[in-house]
Amino acid sequence: MYRRKGPWSTGLRVLLATLRALLVALVCFLLLEPYTRRITQEEIKPRVVLALDNSQSVGLFTPKESLNGTLQGLDALAERLQDKGYEVVRETFQEGDTAVNLLATVPFQAPITNLHALVSKGESAYRNQNLAATVLVSDGIHNQGPTPTFQLYRAPIYPLALGDTVAKRDVVLEEVQYNKINYTGTSFPVVARIGHSGYGGASVTVLLQEGGKTVQRKTVSLPRAGTLETTFQVSAAQPGKKYYEVRVQPLSGEFTDLNNRRHAYLEVVKGKLKILLAAAAPHPDIKALRSALLTNPLLDVEVVLGPFQNPTFKTPYDAAVLHQIPNLSNVGTPWLRRLQTAKVPTFYLLGAQTDYNAFNALQAGVRLNRPSGQYDQVQPVLNNGFRRFSTEPIAQDRIKAWPPTAVTFGEWNVQAGTEVLLYQQIGSVRSTKPLLVYKPGPVVPAAVLLTDGSWQWRLNEATEHGSSQIYDELMTHLVQLLANRRNQKRLHVYPVKDEFDVTEEVSLQTDVFNTVQEEIFGQNISLTLTHPDGKQTQHRFRHEQGGEGLKLGNLAPGVYRYAASARLDNQNQSDTGELVVQEQNLESLLAVADHELLRQVAQRSETRLYYPAQLAQLEQDLLKADFKTVLRSHQEEKDLLEQSWYYFLLLGLACAEWALRRFYGSL
Incomplete structure (x- = not known):
């Protein structure tokens, strides 16, 4: 194009040709799928954590003047370390990421002492942030969690001893x-x-x-x-x-x-709850379930294995746990019919020998369409939205670690009103398929576990953690939920735990049913709470599907009684109950500090134990350790196709050529 004569000078033709050639070359260059690589370096200063045990025992049994002087000295130490190029972080037992600016202003109100949790808090938060040392400021009184003397920590611990080791009258x-x-x-x-x-x-x-x-x-x-x-x-x-x-x-x-x-x-x-545990054939699940249920002294468990005799039911059952019943061989069918006639709440455990057509007819809350002979290996995932009963904070992580079990492959449909306790996770993909469900009902509630391998969960948890607490609580709470059958009342209000600690938030949940005993939502509930001293407080809340119920906050210790009421179809419905708030007073039991525990922690970290008068020595030892700044390189690779600056460059070349042609007389 630019070899032909035109209204441009020779130099301008060469410039225009160069712009056009460069534009075409850069566009063609994209066909090679080029990418850019960027390397940046980051300096991470050594980080020192001042971990303060702000439990009640430190404030109660450490002389106030000595405690205030020590805390002020630690704040001054933190400033000097920062001037020396260290990052200093202050940590306490408080939850969340709220920063502590000055240790001297920290209130000593924590009702328990978990030194392992205090040290681990900093280790977890600054795992990749060049954590150099942890200064543990404590009286050594430890009353909850693993003993820190037997734990391994990544950073060395420098204990600073508070309290008094002299026995008092x-x-x-x-x-x-x-x-x-x-x-x-x-x-x-x-x-x-x-x-x-x-x-x-x-x-x-x-x-x-x-x-x-x-x-x-x-x-x-x-x-x-x-x-x-x-x-x-x-x-x-x-x-x-x-x-x-x-x-x-x-x-x-x-x-x-x-x-x-x-x-x-x-x-x-009045008496124990009678629980039937029946199985079509011997199975490891039976031992695991029986052991779990017997951890609750309120449950009386009777185990029956097939082949069954004709059911007599000399004692009425409050709930039944049926393992692979209904069965492909019709083992246990007469027992199942008798349980249905007696309207006994039932917990079904499904497996390879389950008759799924007969099970679907039970309307137990979940059904399997087109069952096959194939299986998925699934892991359980806890549904945090389930509020019929509460679980321990550690339950989520422990349940995730349970081994996978076999679940029959197919389309699992959850019926309306049924609540999911556990979901299925297949590999690394969390699905919305149910694994453990609960179907509420005022007379005959039901629960279903879709696998016959739960015995592996209990065994794994006991092996890894020394106890099967989460598995046992999950099974006992679920069976208790079934056994405490509802009557024909339409309003039911109940606490999410049997007992609350003074540090926990008290919470109540609600079930509301219509005249045909279907659960309904949207009602306003009035509740009168009677305190241990006879004082009464009034509360109102709305019953919503998936709602949080009524949160009463932290309450003083004692037995509380409540009376709830609601207006349903122009009729007043009511329910009553009680709950317990307990106080352990762990921090006031020992007035003598345990400096030997702190000394053992120091020996394990190859450091030494310091006292408030030795803050200068502690500072010297921290500086003498000469913790190094870490240089961390970050490499970033990015396709040129994803970088906007390249397209602006192409646009600039095209616009420059167009502008020159326009200015000098021809397009």
């Missing part, structure tokens, strides 16, 4: 022993174990109180050494939750009376 109510489940018409013991320091031979008065009133009183003599036990015999004529407080009256010259009281929270019931 004190009387301690060390423990109150009692059965959590008791029966009406029987007498049950409440045993108090009392220890002391410096009061050998003295007499103390021990009180058993209920509702603030003394129901029994005993006077005992303290031994010269060791502890003594005294027993109160208690009986209750009416079922319900009971709250007792055991108190040791303070003696003259006692260091503190905070550790002179403890609580007993128990339940009086």
Whole structure:
């Protein structure tokens, strides 16, 4: 084009030709799929975590002047380390990512001491941030979680000891022993174990109180050494939750009376819940389920294995667990029919021998369309939206680690109103297919587990963690949910846990049914909560599908009773119940610091134990360790096709050629 004569000079023709050639070349260059590589370097300074044990025991038993001076010294130490090029982070037991600006302003209110969790908090948060050292500031009193002396930490720990190791003259109510489940018409013991320091031979008065009133009183003599036990015999004529407080009256010259009281929270019931565990044939699931259910003293489990005799049902069952029944060989069919006739809530476990056509006819909350002989290997995933009962915070991670089990391949349909407890995860893909479901019902609720390999979950959890707590709680809570069958009432209000701690938020859930016993939503619920001291508070909330129910926040310890009401079809419906809030008082039990534990932690990290007067030595040792700054390289590769600047370059070349041709007289 530009060899022909035109209205341009020779130099301009060469420039225009160059622009056009460069534009075409750059466009063709994209056919080679080029990419760019960018390398950046980042300096990560060594990070020191000041982990402060802000539990109640530190504030109670460390002299206030000494504690304030130590905390101010640590804040000054943090400033000097920052001036030396270190990143300093302050951590406490508080939850979340809220930053602590000054240790001197931290309130000592944590009701428990979990030193492993405190150290692990910094290790987890700064795993990839050049964590150099953790300064653990504590009195060494540890009452929850793994003992830190037997744990491995990535960064060395420099313990700083607070508290006082000198024994004080004190009387301690060390423990109150009692059965959590008791029966009406029987007498049950409440045993108090009392220890002391410096009061050998003295007499103390021990009180058993209920509702603030003394129901029994005993006077005992303290031994010269060791502890003594005294027993109160208690009986209750009416079922319900009971709250007792055991108190040791303070003696003259006692260091503190905070550790002179403890609580007993128990339940009086009419009798155990009768549970049938029936299986078409012997299977490892039966042992796992039986062991899990027997962890709850409220459940009486009867195991029956096929081939079955004709059912007699001498004792009515509160719930049944059926393993692979209905069965392809019709094993257990008469028992199933009898359970249906008696309207016994049933937990079905499915497997290779399940008759799926017969199971679909049961309308148990889930059905399998077109069952096949193929199986998926699936892992369970907890549904955090299930609110019939609560699970421990560790449940999510533990359940994810359970091994995969076989589930019959097919199209699983969840019926309306059925709630999913566990979902299926196939490989790394989390699906919406159910694995464990619960179908609510006022008379005959049901639950279904789609695999016969749950025994592997219990075995794996026990092997990895030393106990099968999460599996056992999941199965017992589900069976209890079935066994505590509803009557024909249309309004049901219940707490999500049997017992709440004073540090936990109390929450209530609701079921509402229409005249044909189908669950409905959108109702306004009024609730009156009666506190242990007789005070009443009024609450209102709306019953929504998947809603959070009524959250009452943190409550003082004791037994609370509630009465709920709602207006349904121009009729008043009501329900009543009770819940327990318990206080453990773990932090006030020991007034003597445990510096030996901190010394063992230091030895394991090859450091040493420091005291408040040795903050200067601690600073020198941290600086002497000469923690290095880490240089981290980041390499980024990106296709040229994805970079906008290249397209602006092409556009610029085209526009430049067009502008020159236009300016000099011809397009």
